[in-house]
Amino acid sequence: MSRRSFLVGSGSAVLAAFLTACGSNDAAKGSAGSAAKGSGKTIYVLTPSEDHGWTGSVATFAKEKIEEVNKAGVYKAELQTADSASKQIQEVEDILAGNTDEIAGIVIQPMDDTVQSAIQSIVDAGIPYVAFDRIIEAVADTAVSNVKGDNEGIGAGSAAYFVENGMKPGDKVYVYQGDTSSVTTLRDSGFGEYLTGKIEFDGKKIADDAKWTEDQVNDAVTKSGAMNWSRSDTKASFESLMGDESNAEIKWFYAEDDELAMGILEALNGGGISDATKDKIFATKPFITGCGGLDEYYEVIRGNSYQDIVKNLGGVMSVTYSPSMIQLAIQDMVDHLDGKEVAQDHVIKCENVTKDNVKDFKSFK
Template sequence: MTRNHNISRRAFIAGTGGAVLTAFLAGCGASNSGTSDSSDSSNAASGGKKIYVLTPSEDHGWTGSVATFAKEKIADVNKEGKYTAELQTADSASKQISEVEDILAGDTSQIAGIVIQPMDDTLQSAIQSIVDAGIPYVAFDRIIEAVASTAVSNVKGDNEGIGAGSASYFVDNGMKPGDKVYVYEGDTSSVTTLRDKGFTEFVTGKLDFDGKKIDDASKWSDSDTASISKSGAMNWSRSDTKAAFESLMSDDSNADIKWFYAEDDELAMGILEALNGGGISDATKEKIFATKPYITGCGGLDEYYEVIRGNSYQDIVKNLGGVMSVTYSPSMIQTAIQDLIDHLDGKQVTQDHVIKCENVTKDNVDKFQSFK
């Protein structure tokens, strides 16, 4: 998603992260659980050909919120009346493939287009069947590279930007070349690969964030990046990250790590829960807090934004250097739907539509929309 978290994400996932595809496909980039749900509750009696929007189930976290934001946009489309829009959700890739097959089995002359957030890469053949039927489509979040060139638009968050944003935040707060960094990764998808890459390429000066590159004095050499450690796939899971952080800190020689880059807000919450729980000794916690560590996430999870806002986990946050998130909002699905409508209306759209991400801190968090 997470999310894409790649991611990304996703990513995203994340990178989406964005979120979480139970967590993220994202973002915030994984597969969603829960029962299948096909909903046309927002399908008003309106004229025009039909637009189908296909997402994972409206369940929870980043991915579930994609469907929620899709409903808002679908209601607007149906109110306008030029097209009839319908949301269909699925709890598995096989269910989503069946949805595509059922749509194409009907009268395709009445289909204006399809917006799809693929559950995973097994949707490649189903997407190719959309192309073969001559139906325009927009891909959202998880982009399947083998068919990406056939899409009207591939809408996704900036998974590399998520890594670069976290690295930029760390550097702004004093991270030096060769400092210990621990990365909590989302999964094994391209979302995570891109979120990893963005962090490394920012600190080595190959990538900018928000129009700025790292200054020469703070730039890392390739050998400096050996101090960046990675968790392996946390499956966009808060509980997995909590357990992994507790395990990491069972060796108190790791208590001096100052920079924790979590590739999704759920993973950041896992770190906070570990610090708030009883799985780490008080003596080790004292050593951790003595370093005043920093934690970053991404996605827009309201629970984590509440931490950034100063409304929760403040007994922990007061012992930290700072907490931050990078945007990778599930509301991007609305951009994907609009890209399809713009294409249908004869307007120019960007095929590789990467949505810029921003750093969310205590100073600007009130400017950003979160999701439950």
């Protein structure tokens, strides 16, 4: 999963609030796109292929918003998907090779940093663009808006949930990391920075008497290394971890994606861990967190699956990071073309999804 930023799982009232997010982007004012209002020009939306998982679901949500834009009749909107960075670069080149006067703007979720040159060509052509999710820092200041989830907030949300449920300074924590990108770095740092009192979550900082020291974070938090956003890799890693029965005492498992959380649950449900070790694991009543909005994991939180496992846990939770955020990126482009001010640094806040509020959040399959 490209990592991935929106509470995109949140209710309609919260979504509407973010769609009106404001700020200023002086660099974008007076751009070629500002004159496109009512012109019937085309907004091109470029995403990875619509296949499966978080990344694949971006295109699904994009199509919903594109239909809305086309129905309004002010602009045309068109989705183009790619299964590689080279194909996405070719798509940009093909769009720019046509009549640029008919282009209202481009919304793009870059496949990787190699798309930077294509984005620069968009800028050079005088066409406004919105970047989504994977923000390429070298060209970020040329965008109308950079729409992304709060990756630090994901770490902070998981840490806050653990603290609320009794985690004490120095308690052992195991972190299942996504990959080696800045997304994982931010999700790691947010976890530690909340515990040490440097950042807040949901408007609140950790209580002074619950704060951790930097040394406690470094000594007590173990990181898995890159799981490559893979459920099967996480399952195998968890089974290997529990091959040492002393690790059965770990109570706090922070998975940086719902797929990784599902890997832990599958390991606990499978035969790769001895029954004796499982008994020791369940005796601690461990807590598991994820993030993203995967429907299969939300079904666990809703109480509809894996309940033979969940009854032995302290709790399961997910932090919002929905692929539906792409709809906010498209709306930012429409707002810009309509002459409205949009925030260039558009970060979507996170919320914790538990059994008590899961009904209020959208999920993806």
